Amino acid sequence: MAEKTGVQAVGRALDLLKRLGQSDEGLRVSDLSRQSGLAVSTTHRLLTTLELHGFAQFNSATSLWHVGREAFAVGAAFGKRKNYIAPALPFLRRLRDQTKETANLGILDHDELVTVSQVESREITRAISAPGGRVPVFCSGMGKAILSTWEDSDIIALAKRVGFHPMTPRSLRTIEAALEDIQQVRNKGFAYDDEEHVTGLRCVAAVVWSPQGEAACAISISGLAARMSDERMEQLGKIVASSAADLSRSLGGVSSGEVH
Numbered sequence: 001m002a003e004k005t006g007v008q009a010v011g012r013a014l015d016l017l018k019r020l021g022q023s024d025e026g027l028r029v030s031d032l033s034r035q036s037g038l039a040v041s042t043t044h045r046l047l048t049t050l051e052l053h054g055f056a057q058f059n060s061a062t063s064l065w066h067v068g069r070e071a072f073a074v075g076a077a078f079g080k081r082k083n084y085i086a087p088a089l090p091f092l093r094r095l096r097d098q099t100k101e102t103a104n105l106g107i108l109d110h111d112e113l114v115t116v117s118q119v120e121s122r123e124i125t126r127a128i129s130a131p132g133g134r135v136p137v138f139c140s141g142m143g144k145a146i147l148s149t150w151e152d153s154d155i156i157a158l159a160k161r162v163g164f165h166p167m168t169p170r171s172l173r174t175i176e177a178a179l180e181d182i183q184q185v186r187n188k189g190f191a192y193d194d195e196e197h198v199t200g201l202r203c204v205a206a207v208v209w210s211p212q213g214e215a216a217c218a219i220s221i222s223g224l225a226a227r228m229s230d231e232r233m234e235q236l237g238k239i240v241a242s243s244a245a246d247l248s249r250s251l252g253g254v255s256s257g258e259v260h
Contacts, residue, residue: 012038013046017055017071021132026064084208084216084251085117091247092119092219099236101223106142106205108215109134111162113143121223136165138172141193141205142218148185149207149215155182171196190237191218195225202228204237206244209253216253219244 016032027035033043047065050056054070088105095103096119105117112134137143137158147155159175172178185191193203205220221236228236248254 009046012036012042013050016043016046017050017067020056020065020067021071026059026062026066028063029065032065084247087250088117088208088217088219088247089119091243091250092117095119095219095221095240095243096121098239099221099223101221101227101236104142104203104205104220104222105217106140106220107217108137108143108146111137111158113137113140113146113218115142116217123223135197136167136171137162138164138178139167139193139197141191141203141222142220144182144185144191144193145205145207145218145220146215148182148191152179155179167197168195168199170194170199188237189241192233192237193220193222200225202233204228204233204240206237206241208244208251209248209255211252211254213254216248216251219247 015036019032019035020027029040029044029047032038032047033040036043038046047056047058051058051068055068056071057066057068058064059066085105092103092105100121100123102121103119104115106113106115108114113136114134115131118131135143137147147158150158155178156175159178164171164173164178166173172181182191190204190206193201193205195202197203201222202225203220203222205218207215208217208219210216219240221240
């Protein structure tokens with residue numbers, strides 16, 4: 001019984017930590033209590049435990065809780081494990097400078113697309129989907145770029161396993177639409193997120209290959225739809241695809257067709 005209670009407490013603490021990580025401004029204990037469905041006293045006890053270990057930080061001047069330094073250290077360790085994140089940064093910075101939009105690096109993790117690195121646009125009005133955020137793979141340009149390297153049978157199996165979780169009116173909703181979209185990705189060499197994740201946000205992405213001829217990750221450019229016309233999306237697609245190819249070569253990556 002004690003073990004079950006301990007496991008439950010760990011799960012609740014991790015849930016609070018994830019909620020803190022999703023808030024740029026910080027959260028009050030009452031906010032976290034309401035969001036998590038926990039009593040205020042339980043929420044406060046878990047937060048103080050996280051604070052004791054450096055995973056949460058309390059600002060007494062504002063009464064807001066924030067992610068602590070140890071949470072950053074653990075997240076950075078994940079980044080180091082993926083040895084293509086550091087090499088990708090110069091390419092992301094170049095993409096940002098070429099396009100004036102936000103450049104992103106994403107991986108497929110537990111059947112979702114996770115943004116693991118980002119170089120923000122310098123534009124005053126910019127589109128941001130924070131690193132660490134998870135997106136249903138069929139709603140993501142980077143997700144579709146990675147899926148374009150899979151066999152159709154594997155994509156169908158994935159769709160049966162995870163289903164479709166539309167996030168906007170433009171999100172894919174059927175396997176037929178997904179396969180048609182992904183075939184266009186293969187034909188073009190880059191993928192679109194046409195306001196499928198967030199209304200008003202467009203994205204163009206391309207896959208980065210591993211030395212084994214598999215999709216290692218994907219990179220993308222995201223920006224406000226008002227700045228990204230169809231014509232500009234086509235131009236950006238070629239730029240992103242070229243950068244993805246350059247990054248693949250720097251990692252020793254080759255496309256599946258080049259593997260012998």
